[in-house]
Amino acid sequence: MNIKDPRFQISAVSPKQYPTDNLPQIVLVGKSNVGKSSFINTLVNRKKLARTSSEPGKTRQINFYNMDNLFYLVDLPGYGYSKMSKQEQVKVGNFIEEYLEKSKNIALIIFLIDIRHDPTSNDKLMYNYIFKTNLPCVVIANKADKIAITKVEQSVQDLQDILNPLKDIVFLPFSSERKIYTQKVWDEIEKYI
Ligand code: GTP
Ligand code: MG
Numbered sequence: 001m002n003i004k005d006p007r008f009q010i011s012a013v014s015p016k017q018y019p020t021d022n023l024p025q026i027v028l029v030g031k032s033n034v035g036k037s038s039f040i041n042t043l044v045n046r047k048k049l050a051r052t053s054s055e056p057g058k059t060r061q062i063n064f065y066n067m068d069n070l071f072y073l074v075d076l077p078g079y080g081y082s083k084m085s086k087q088e089q090v091k092v093g094n095f096i097e098e099y100l101e102k103s104k105n106i107a108l109i110i111f112l113i114d115i116r117h118d119p120t121s122n123d124k125l126m127y128n129y130i131f132k133t134n135l136p137c138v139v140i141a142n143k144a145d146k147i148a149i150t151k152v153e154q155s156v157q158d159l160q161d162i163l164n165p166l167k168d169i170v171f172l173p174f175s176s177e178r179k180i181y182t183q184k185v186w187d188e189i190e191k192y193i
Helices: 036-044 086-102 121-133 149-163 182-190
Strands: 006-012 025-030 062-067 071-075 106-114 137-142 170-173
Touching: 025 036, 025 086, 025 121, 036 062, 036 071, 036 106, 036 182, 086 121, 106 121, 106 182, 121 137, 121 149, 137 149, 137 182, 149 170, 170 182
Parallel strands: 025 071, 025 106, 106 137, 137 170
Antiparallel strands: 006 062, 062 071
8 A cells, every 4th residue: 555645643642532523543553562563563564654753762652654544554652661661651651541442443553572582471461451352463473584584473372372373463563674574564554444
C-alpha cells in the first residue's frame, strides 16, 4: 500500500485527546526499544515521521499518525524500560492499558517482539493482556536483520511455539534496518482497514 501523505496528528496523554473521528486505528505495542516508531517510518517510507532513538524510552505519549485519512498508525510508549523510575513505568503501563481499553476504534494490534530473544516476562504479560481484549492481533518478530537470513523462519516459529502454540495468530518477521518483509505486513494491515 502506498500512503501519499502520512501525517503526525496528535500526541495524547488522556482519552479525551484521542481523535474523535471513527477511522480505524492500527496500534503498535511492544517493549521499549523493540522498534515500534521505526516500524511506522519503514512502512510509510519516511525517515523521521515517528521519532526514534537508540536510547529506550523515546516515545512517552500516544502518537497518532494519520494515513491519508484512511486509518491511523498509533505509536505507543514501550514498556519495560528498566532505567525509568518505577513510578514512570507504572504511568506508561497505565497509558497503554487505558488506550487499549478506551479507544473505540482499534482495528488491529501489531505486537512487536525481538526475533533474537525469547519473549520477556513483560512480553508474555502483554501478550496475555492483548489476547484477553479479543482484539485482532498480528505478532511481528522484529530486527530480523540481526540474525542469519537462513534462521529467520525457524526463529519466528520458535517464538510462535512459546506465545501461540495453537497457531491461530499470524506471526511475521520484519526489519526496519533492511526494509524487508514489508509487503506481507501491509497485506495483513489491509485486511483490517
Ligand atoms: P520506545 O519509543 O522507547 O518504546 O522505542 P521503540 O520501540 O519506538 O524503538 P525505536 O523505533 O525508537 O528503535 C529503537 C532502536 O532500535 C533504534 O536505534 C533503531 O534504529 C533500532 N531499530 C529499530 N528497528 C530495527 C530493526 O529492524 N533492525 C535493527 N538492527 N535495528 C532496529
Ligand atoms: Mg518509540
